[in-house]
Amino acid sequence: MEYAYYPGCSLEASAKAYEESTRFVFDALGQKLVEIEDWNCCGATYYMATKETISLVISARNLALAEKYGNDIVAPCSSCYTILYKTNKILNDNFIMKEKVNQALKKDNLEYNLSLNVRHPLDVLVNDVGIDTIASRANTSLKGIKMAQYYGCQIVRPERGIDDKEDPQLMDRLFKALGAENVYFPAKVRCCGGMLMTTYPDVGLKLTKEILEHAQDNGAEVVVTTCPLCQMNLEAYQDKINKKFKTDLHIPVIYFTQALGLALGGSPKELGLNRQLIPFKPEEKTLEGSR
Amino acid sequence: MKEREIKFSDFFSKKEKRLEDSFIQQVYNIPGGESINKCIQCGVCTGSCPVSYTMDITPREIIALYRSEDIESILTSRTIWICASCYACTVRCPQGVQVTDIIYALKRLAMEQKIFPKRFPVHALSNTFVNLTNHFGRSYEPGLLVSYYLKTNPFKLLGMLPLFLKLISKGRIGLLPQKIRDKKGLSRILNEGQIMESIVPE
Ligand code: SF4
Ligand code: SF4
Numbered sequence: 001m002e003y004a005y006y007p008g009c010s011l012e013a014s015a016k017a018y019e020e021s022t023r024f025v026f027d028a029l030g031q032k033l034v035e036i037e038d039w040n041c042c043g044a045t046y047y048m049a050t051k052e053t054i055s056l057v058i059s060a061r062n063l064a065l066a067e068k069y070g071n072d073i074v075a076p077c078s079s080c081y082t083i084l085y086k087t088n089k090i091l092n093d094n095f096i097m098k099e100k101v102n103q104a105l106k107k108d109n110l111e112y113n114l115s116l117n118v119r120h121p122l123d124v125l126v127n128d129v130g131i132d133t134i135a136s137r138a139n140t141s142l143k144g145i146k147m148a149q150y151y152g153c154q155i156v157r158p159e160r161g162i163d164d165k166e167d168p169q170l171m172d173r174l175f176k177a178l179g180a181e182n183v184y185f186p187a188k189v190r191c192c193g194g195m196l197m198t199t200y201p202d203v204g205l206k207l208t209k210e211i212l213e214h215a216q217d218n219g220a221e222v223v224v225t226t227c228p229l230c231q232m233n234l235e236a237y238q239d240k241i242n243k244k245f246k247t248d249l250h251i252p253v254i255y256f257t258q259a260l261g262l263a264l265g266g267s268p269k270e271l272g273l274n275r276q277l278i279p280f281k282p283e284e285k286t287l288e289g290s291r
Numbered sequence: 292m293k294e295r296e297i298k299f300s301d302f303f304s305k306k307e308k309r310l311e312d313s314f315i316q317q318v319y320n321i322p323g324g325e326s327i328n329k330c331i332q333c334g335v336c337t338g339s340c341p342v343s344y345t346m347d348i349t350p351r352e353i354i355a356l357y358r359s360e361d362i363e364s365i366l367t368s369r370t371i372w373i374c375a376s377c378y379a380c381t382v383r384c385p386q387g388v389q390v391t392d393i394i395y396a397l398k399r400l401a402m403e404q405k406i407f408p409k410r411f412p413v414h415a416l417s418n419t420f421v422n423l424t425n426h427f428g429r430s431y432e433p434g435l436l437v438s439y440y441l442k443t444n445p446f447k448l449l450g451m452l453p454l455f456l457k458l459i460s461k462g463r464i465g466l467l468p469q470k471i472r473d474k475k476g477l478s479r480i481l482n483e484g485q486i487m488e489s490i491v492p493e
Contacts, residue, residue, distance in 0.1 A: 014463045038472045040428040057484035061477070104483040108476035157378035158391065165382045191341045191377035200373060203345055236454055275461040 001128060004069035005033035006062060008080035009041055015077065015228035017272025021257035022076050022121055024271055028264040029129050029137060033074065036066045042080040056097065057104045059087040064110040072119050078154040078227035085118040120155050122226055122256060123162040126170045135177045138263040143179035145282055148215035148223045151189050152230040171224060171256055178263040187214035192230045197237065208233050209241045212249050222280050223253040231255060235277050252280035327393060329386040330354045336380035336390050346370040350380050350390050366406050371398040428471030
């Protein structure tokens with residue numbers, strides 16, 4: 001299948017590894033991602049402000065540009081996914097708003113005709129490609145890797161319809177099929193604090209500490225995520241947490257596409273694993289060669 | 292609604308009255324906004340909230356205060372700023388109250404009315420965001436964080452330095468912002484959007 005690909009601003013910088021591994025995985029599975037030409041910020045920035053129409057306009061510019069590539073737009077960043085999803089829903093539900101937005105888009109000869117589905121790569125990979133197909137293409141077993149799958153808020157809440165809101169299973173099922181050992185991890189949909197890490201660090205640090213402790217105490221050797229902001233919050237502040245709370249956290253946090261890429265035979269470099277602040281080095285012996 | 296307006300005007304100044312009106316309109320306009328009337332004060336929202344421990348007014352109390360028309364307490368609370376919009380409360384509410392969106396509408400209103408303590412961090416962040424994105428069409432994380440800390444607490448910037456350097460060494464911070472090609476087109480769209488903004492829907 002072919003998908004309109006919306007990388008988003010984080011995947012160009014702090015989440016480069018997400019970009020590299022997403023492209024690798026789609027390639028390895030014979031799925032085509034076509035980057036939307038001249039996409040702009042999803043509008044997350046404007047949702048934080050008070051201007052509703054503007055925020056929809058800036059977000060909808062991407063939808064308008066994406067329409068010529070097909071029916072599905074894929075956004076790996078959970079925030080971009082959420083914003084584009086919401087925009088799409090509002091424009092579909094509110095005719096007046098759609099007209100207002102299109103009136104603005106017209107100034108650059110653009111128009112959005114409501115033809116898109118906004119998708120997250122996890123949904124596409126599990127539901128379009130399928131776990132069986134992925135497992136049959138995998139050439140490296142993840143056997144012996146103890147994993148905590150962290151979904152965060154945005155890909156399940158408030159109402160995405162791709163998975164259960166309290167106990168999502170997409171990643172659990174996917175990685176189990178690839179040989180990984182999923183640890184008990186009830187914190188899988190707990191909030192990482194999002195921007196609170198910047199605005200109220202004390203609160204942000206406490207939230208991430210609790211999630212990481214759940215993972216580490218239950219024996220996980222790696223946390224697998226779907227979101228650049230969660231990844232950064234969970235990975236980058238472990239030293240600070242240890243200092244503040246006298247904990248002993250030291251656990252790698254990677255993107256689900258990086259873990260999936262390993263199963264599909266990707267090298268650590270191809271999957272951006274060299275960009276981790278806390279390195280994830282599954283032992284040679286655990287990553288068995290072709291099955 | 293009618294009754295409420297009459298009552299407000301007895302107690303509030305003209306400016307405050309406008310504020311109340313605009314809030315009531317905003318809350319009722321968000322999808323499911325009327326759901327607020329169905330709240331049974333069970334407290335599931337507060338129990339599900341990961342940050343209620345540090346709020347001065349809990350999510351359940353926000354709903355109660357709104358219904359008793361005490362908007363002022365809500366707008367001056369810490370709660371609207373500390374809410375992380377995680378939607379845990381909303382998906383668990385047995386009555387389908389759109390708690391997160393209601394709190395978000397309140398936050399918007401407070402910002403619009405400039406009700407926040409000086410140099411308030413959340414507000415500084417969102418303004419910085421908007422300016423940068425207006426300029427480049429893309430968001431630029433390091434620029435955002437640097438100007439945010441300069442506006443709020445320059446000393447914190449020093450504390451962030453080791454992390455910034457580590458991220459640079461891993462190729463995770465671009466040294467220049469990315470720009471979109473069609474910046475002119477984007478600003479034409481934004482200008483028109485600005486005009487559309489002032490046209491009230493419905
Ligand atoms: S969970 Fe819903 S019904 Fe219960 S107190 Fe909160 S808003 Fe009201
Ligand atoms: S959305 Fe806000 S109020 Fe609701 S549970 Fe999350 S942080 Fe608490």
